[in-house]
Amino acid sequence: GENVEQHPSTLSVQEGDSAVIKCTYSDSASNYFPWYKQELGKRPQLIIDIRSNVGEKKDQRIAVTLNKTAKHFSLHITETQPEDSAVYFCAASKSGGSYIPTFGRGTSLIVHP
Amino acid sequence: AAGVIQSPRHLIKEKRETATLKCYPIPRHDTVYWYQQGPGQDPQFLISFYEKMQSDKGSIPDRFSAQQFSDYHSELNMGSLELGDSALYFCASSFPSTDVLTFGAGSRLTVL
Numbered sequence: 001g002e003n004v005e006q007h008p009s010t011l012s013v014q015e016g017d018s019a020v021i022k023c024t025y026s027d028s029a030s031n032y033f034p035w036y037k038q039e040l041g042k043r044p045q046l047i048i049d050i051r052s053n054v055g056e057k058k059d060q061r062i063a064v065t066l067n068k069t070a071k072h073f074s075l076h077i078t079e080t081q082p083e084d085s086a087v088y089f090c091a092a093s094k095s096g097g098s099y100i101p102t103f104g105r106g107t108s109l110i111v112h113p
Numbered sequence: 114a115a116g117v118i119q120s121p122r123h124l125i126k127e128k129r130e131t132a133t134l135k136c137y138p139i140p141r142h143d144t145v146y147w148y149q150q151g152p153g154q155d156p157q158f159l160i161s162f163y164e165k166m167q168s169d170k171g172s173i174p175d176r177f178s179a180q181q182f183s184d185y186h187s188e189l190n191m192g193s194l195e196l197g198d199s200a201l202y203f204c205a206s207s208f209p210s211t212d213v214l215t216f217g218a219g220s221r222l223t224v225l
Contacts, residue, residue, distance in 0.1 A: 032212045034213070034214075036216075041201070041221075042218070042219075043203060043216040043217060043218050043219055044156065044216050045216070046213065046214070046215070049213070089155055089156070093212050095212055099144075099207065099211070099212040100146070100158050100161060100169050100171070101158075101212070101214065102158075103155040103156055104155060105154075105155050106154075106155050
């Protein structure tokens with residue numbers, strides 16, 4: 001089955017800095033890569049996603065890049081704010097059958113004011 | 114907009130008791146997924162249903178069972194509870210033949 005590795009497990013930045021979280025996946029058939037933000041005790045919320053026919057996607061301060069050859073994808077947050085502090089999960093899934101996403105272990109992002 | 118509704122939000126049980134969690138998907142979503150998330154862990158897939166039939170099975174213990182009803186709501190039945198079952202249980206739903214999941218607020222189960 002799919003295996004998703006996520007790094008780092010914790011990331012501490014100063015407000016205004018950029019943050020980058022990286023994930024790798026094992027199944028070359030995976031073609032959908034969502035990113036979820038989860039605040040303590042709350043539900044995972046989809047913040048951005050990318051499909052395998054696209055190399056990069058941007059939404060305001062958030063961007064995701066995908067390298068299909070290397071089987072890795074990254075989340076980039078610019079101009080971080082304290083409210084960006086949360087656990088971020090990457091995931092991978094494949095269409096045309098089971099859509100069950102496999103999650104990475106999560107990155108705890110702390111943005112210091 | 115309607116979201117995924119889960120109940121109860123909090124549940125406290127003793128060891129060896131049973132528990133039932135309910136999930137009401139977003140209207141017109143036909144697929145329901147159940148996830149278990151322990152403290153500091155990533156969500157672990159338990160089971161999913163498509164059009165009222167079980168479609169995929171993950172790490173759901175044999176003590177647990179689930180089903181999806183004719184109105185598309187789903188219930189997770191948890192038997193002979195153990196301390197290690199204490200976790201947040203999320204339900205998610207998706208539109209037909211799509212891979213975009215929307216999660217409910219979760220049910221926090223505490224087993225004493």
